[in-house]
Amino acid sequence: MSNGIVISANKLTKRFGDFVAVDHISFEVNKGEIFGFLGANGAGKTTAMRMLCGLSLPTSGLATVAGLDVYKDNEKIKKSIGYMSQKFSLYDDLTVKENMQFYGGIYHKSNEFIKNKTAFILDQLHLQKEANVLVRSLPLGWKQKLAFSVAIFHEPEIVFLDEPTGGVDPVTRREFWNMIYQASELGITVFVTTHYMDEAEYCNRVSIMVDGRIEALDTPAQLKKNYGAASMDEVFLKLARKAVRAAD
Amino acid sequence: MFILLGMPVVQIVIFGFALTNEVKNANIAVLDYSKDAATTSLISEFNASRYFDVEKNLVNYGQVGKEFKKGKIKLAIIFPPNFNEDLQHFNKAQVQLIADASDPNVANTLTGYASAIIIDYQNRITSNRKLPYTINTEMRMLYNPQLKGAFNFVPGVMAMVLLLVCTMMTAITIVKEKEMGTMEIILVSPMRPQIVVIAKAVPYLLLSVINIISILLLSVYALEVPINGSIFLLFFESILFILVSLSLGLLISAGVASQQTAMFISLVALFLPTLMLSGFMFPIENMPLPLRTMSNIVPAKWYYSIVKSVMIKGLGIKDIWKETLILFGMMIFFLTMAIKKFKIRLA
Known part of the structure; x- marks a missing residue:
């Protein structure tokens, strides 16, 4: 199962009335892979991600996540995935510890599990002293790292990260990516959207969405070679300029 | 823009016409034990007034309570037997007003109007007589005798x-x-x-x-x-x-x-x-x-x-x-x- 496919999409499409937000996208993600999902604003990244998370039903096409069908088993999928959105998503008015207890609780984890895991994460993030501090008073970088730890608290097979490092300084971003690598080493598949092209280089494979379609999908090195570009930034610009749809 | 221009108009209309504490066309019930000339003309006075509509004519006292329970009527007027005779012989008669005082303001207003109509009637029939007629009004505030707000x-x-x-x-x-x-x-x-x-x-x-x-x-x-x-x-x-x-x-x-x-x-x-x-x-x-x-x-x-x-x-x-x-x-x-x-x- 080390190289099994955990996410597969086949001509996955989402329409809102006349507007085709996601237009027949097909791709596969392997277990433990860090899969970058790139695209300009309004290219359809978030919509595609929401379909894979079971938050929204596709209009047509097929997709399985963790071996489960997104139409029939969208409630079951939720058990095997973690999710962190671009909006900061912990409870500001709960303490660090309470947040972890809460998320452990909504994933039906045992008290024993929650206790051990909380201690482990506090240790890992060096947050033991802040365990009983309100999340509101933590610096943004710490909050993001905590949010990521909470997203994989229940040890999901796949974690979806929607622009997880928005507004975070480069040092913290580096640390954040170290956490992503650690998770990947543990066998957690990471599906991440980002606007930072240097981050795209950290991914095992990258797909670039333009106007709801996947225009390119390969390893960063291969993409640069194919497009004769020196950096991912250049690759992205070459592709994104083709867009006819206005960014929102 | 519409809100800015429309708001004063709507408010004037609502507060001016709709939301008044004045009570108009209140439904009332009449229990008339006398059924004589005086009670008949008094009842028609009530009916003619814009404050009251005689909704029900009752035949016994038990019905009064029932009507109030239904919540259809706000006030009941009860004429005892021999209303006109008492008026003619003793220059004195009794009438009872029962109001639904679960809303004390309305009850107060209605009994006020009703008393005014009765006094008006009393003055009119007295005008060309030496000895004045007196109609005593006895009021009962149902549910809330002390008219507590x-x-x-x-x-x-x-x-x-x-x-x-x-x-x-x-x-x-x-x-x-x-x-x-x-x-x-x-x-x-x-x-x-x-x-x-x-x-x-x-x-x-x-x-x-x-x-x-x-x-x-x-x-x-x-x-x-x-x-x-x-x-x-x-x-x-x-x-x-x-x-x-x-x-x-x-x-x-x-x-x-x-x-x-x-x-x-x-x-x-x-x-x-x-x-x-x-x-x-x-x-x-x-x-x-x-x-x-x-x-x-x-x-x-x-x-x-x-x-x-x-x-x-x-x-x-x-x-x-x-x-x-x-x-x-x-x-x-x-x-x-x-x-x-x-x-x-x-x-």
Whole structure:
């Protein structure tokens, strides 16, 4: 199962009335892979991600996540995935510890599990002293790292990260990516959207969405070679300029 | 722009014409034991006045109580036997006015008008006689003999507080989670959306029950407002109203994206109509037809009338089943709408 496919999409499409937000996208993600999902604003990244998370039903096409069908088993999928959105998503008015207890609780984890895991994460993030501090008073970088730890608290097979490092300084971003690598080493598949092209280089494979379609999908090195570009930034610009749809 | 220009017009119309404490065309019942010339002409005086409409002619005293229970009449006039004879022989006669004082303001106004009509009649027939006729008016304030204002505002405050706590707070907390982004996290978790929504509503249900208990304790022990009916019925109806308010809150929260909007909608769409159209501040009977029709969709109107019936008049379920049914229907309606909207967001 080390190289099994955990996410597969086949001509996955989402329409809102006349507007085709996601237009027949097909791709596969392997277990433990860090899969970058790139695209300009309004290219359809978030919509595609929401379909894979079971938050929204596709209009047509097929997709399985963790071996489960997104139409029939969208409630079951939720058990095997973690999710962190671009909006900061912990409870500001709960303490660090309470947040972890809460998320452990909504994933039906045992008290024993929650206790051990909380201690482990506090240790890992060096947050033991802040365990009983309100999340509101933590610096943004710490909050993001905590949010990521909470997203994989229940040890999901796949974690979806929607622009997880928005507004975070480069040092913290580096640390954040170290956490992503650690998770990947543990066998957690990471599906991440980002606007930072240097981050795209950290991914095992990258797909670039333009106007709801996947225009390119390969390893960063291969993409640069194919497009004769020196950096991912250049690759992205070459592709994104083709867009006819206005960014929102 | 429309709001800026339209608001003064609407307000003048509403406050000028619709929301007056003046009572017009109140339904009254007459129990006439004499049926003679004097009573007949007095009754027609009442009928001719724009304040009263004689709705029912009763034949015995037992019917008076029944009519009040039905809530159709606001005032009953009772002429004893031999009204005219007493007037002619002794220059003196008696008439009894019984008013529904569960709304003390209306009761006061109506008995005032009625006395004025009687005195007017008395003066007219006296005008060319040496010895004046005297018609003694005996008044009885049903349900609220001391005309306490608390009898009116306790049910009103109950409706208001429950609506405020349940609707506004439910709407705001759910929308807050949406704003914070935590709602999305909960929705991607294995928690079922229905459970999430119920979990959000339960604290406010409990809070509201505590609120009812404290309001009732205060009104019974501090304001001396009695609870004449069944306290269980009162609680049952209150919980029904709480559920209506909660579902309304859910409906609002499903439709809006920011806390401010949720607050604004709760205030404008609920608080003001509740204040003006529930019958708590201004009697509904006097409003023009459009407003009267509108008042029917205000849940608080029905709850207010239920609380008054149970608490003040001591009525049982068989007298308020209609109101109960309406509230029940509203709950189902709001709840299905809210769930539907929630589902659309997910699809």
